Amino acid sequence: MRVEKGEAGYIRARKTLLIMENILCFVLVAALVIMGYLLNHTKLNLWTFVAILVCLPACRALVNLIMLAPYDSINEARELEISGKTESLTMLYELVITSERKAMPIDILAIYNNTVCGYTRNKKLDTVYAGEYIKKILAKNKLEKITVKIFQDYKAFLSRAEGMNNIASVEQNQQSRRNEDIKEILLDISL
Numbered sequence: 001m002r003v004e005k006g007e008a009g010y011i012r013a014r015k016t017l018l019i020m021e022n023i024l025c026f027v028l029v030a031a032l033v034i035m036g037y038l039l040n041h042t043k044l045n046l047w048t049f050v051a052i053l054v055c056l057p058a059c060r061a062l063v064n065l066i067m068l069a070p071y072d073s074i075n076e077a078r079e080l081e082i083s084g085k086t087e088s089l090t091m092l093y094e095l096v097i098t099s100e101r102k103a104m105p106i107d108i109l110a111i112y113n114n115t116v117c118g119y120t121r122n123k124k125l126d127t128v129y130a131g132e133y134i135k136k137i138l139a140k141n142k143l144e145k146i147t148v149k150i151f152q153d154y155k156a157f158l159s160r161a162e163g164m165n166n167i168a169s170v171e172q173n174q175q176s177r178r179n180e181d182i183k184e185i186l187l188d189i190s191l
Helices: 010-040 046-068 076-085 127-138 154-171 176-189
Strands: 090-098 103-112 117-118 147-151
Touching: 010 046, 010 090, 046 154, 076 090, 076 154, 090 127, 090 176, 103 127, 103 154, 103 176, 117 154, 117 176, 127 147, 147 176
Parallel strands: 117 147
Antiparallel strands: 090 103, 103 117
16 A cells, blocks of 8 residues: 555655665666676676666665655554544644755644644754744745644644644534645645
8 A cells, every 4th residue: 555645654655665766776777787798898888878877766766765764754653643633634744844944854734724733753843943934835825824833742732633623523624625725735845
């Protein structure tokens, strides 16, 4: 089963895919160089040129793997706990939001109406900057007057998400199209 961006387990699945892609590409490069040398008894041949061209996507996959390497997937038990308490909200998991200045790992984002709240395990993340950056990107996409708050305290996040879920269950999710628009923009700015 394929795990999409924004779902729990995405980082783990993406790392596995990138590792396999890197192994395949670099084995193919080595095979092409060896085959060209064995056939022509020189490294200056068409097979070496093709191997060099195969290096381009291989290096791109390697860069993607290096970018994802420091980040881990969310704990499955935590994901089950959260999903049980936020069934009326639009949820995103395991995002690495990228800006001009930095990459910002956000484990969970809950979206409802004009509120986006998130949780990160990363204690070095500037949560104020992350919230302002997300708010700025949403405003550029004509989604204004949205409150964005990123928590480093799990209990505070869970309390906020449960409150949002209670409101959403009472209102029966009248803002689903807006929630999906916010979700798509956040996925677009994430690795």
